[in-house]
Amino acid sequence: MQAVNYDDVPYSLRTDFAESHTRFWQRLQSAGTWLTAKQRIDVATAVREAADCEYCRQRKLALSPHALVGQHSDTTNLSPLMIEAVHAIVTDASRLTRTWYEGLLQKGLMDGEYVEIVGTVVSIVSIDSFARALGVALRPLPTLDDVAALGNTQKTDKKEPNRYQPKTVEASDDAWVPMLNAENAGTPEADLWPSGKTGNVVRAMSLVPDEVRTLIDLSAVHYLEMKSVRQPGVDAGRALKRSQMELVAGRVSALNQCYY
Numbered sequence: 001m002q003a004v005n006y007d008d009v010p011y012s013l014r015t016d017f018a019e020s021h022t023r024f025w026q027r028l029q030s031a032g033t034w035l036t037a038k039q040r041i042d043v044a045t046a047v048r049e050a051a052d053c054e055y056c057r058q059r060k061l062a063l064s065p066h067a068l069v070g071q072h073s074d075t076t077n078l079s080p081l082m083i084e085a086v087h088a089i090v091t092d093a094s095r096l097t098r099t100w101y102e103g104l105l106q107k108g109l110m111d112g113e114y115v116e117i118v119g120t121v122v123s124i125v126s127i128d129s130f131a132r133a134l135g136v137a138l139r140p141l142p143t144l145d146d147v148a149a150l151g152n153t154q155k156t157d158k159k160e161p162n163r164y165q166p167k168t169v170e171a172s173d174d175a176w177v178p179m180l181n182a183e184n185a186g187t188p189e190a191d192l193w194p195s196g197k198t199g200n201v202v203r204a205m206s207l208v209p210d211e212v213r214t215l216i217d218l219s220a221v222h223y224l225e226m227k228s229v230r231q232p233g234v235d236a237g238r239a240l241k242r243s244q245m246e247l248v249a250g251r252v253s254a255l256n257q258c259y260y
Helices: 015-028 037-050 054-061 080-095 098-106 111-134 144-151 209-222 242-255
Strands: none
Touching (some): 015 209, 037 080, 080 111, 111 209
C-alpha cells in the first residue's frame, strides 16, 4: 500500500495529516476486531457509495425513513444489514433510533460489528471531508491486492477478526451499545482515557477499543489531542485560535444536526 499523500494540494499543509491518514489506511487493510480486512474496505467503499444512493435520497426526503421500502445502491459484498447500517449512518444519522439499532441486532448484526462499522464510517467521512475541503480528489482506498500483500508479512492471528471483548464493558441507559466503565485504571484499555475522566462521546465506541484508538489518532490532527479538549485556554499551535475552532465546530455540528 502506498502512503497517503497530499502532494496535489497547491499550498503548505502540515505533514501530520497525511501521516495519520496513512495509519488509518493501514488499519483499514487489516482485519479488525469484528470485521475482516475485505469487510472493512467494503465499509469504506459503501460510505462513498451512500452519497449517490437513490433509496437514501428518497428516505431522507420522507417524513419517516421507515415509510419507504427499497434497496440501497451497493457494489460491495457486505450483508444487507451492514449496508443498511452504513448508508443510514452516512445519510440520515440525526433520525436513527434505538428501535432501528435493536432491529439490526434482532436480524443478526452483532453489537461489536455495529460499533466497528460506526468507527470506520466516522474515519472515512472525516478523511474524505478533509480532501473535499482542500479541493482535491478523494484518496484511493486500499485494495484486495494490498490486503494480500500484507497477509504475506502479518502474523496469522491478525488475518481474521479476533472478536476481543473488554472485561469491564457494561450496558447502561447512556448509550444504545455497551461501553467500557469510565474507571479503566489497571485494564488493557487504560490508554484510552485518564481513569474516570471522560465523556460518552469518547466512550461511545469503547466496546471495540481499537476504534477509540483510531478516533484519538485522527482527532489529534483534525481537532485536538484528547487531553486538551477540556482545556479551553489551550493553544494547540493551529492556524485558528481555539475559540475560532469551536465556532466552526459548533456551526458544522448544527448543520449536520449533531445531537451534541
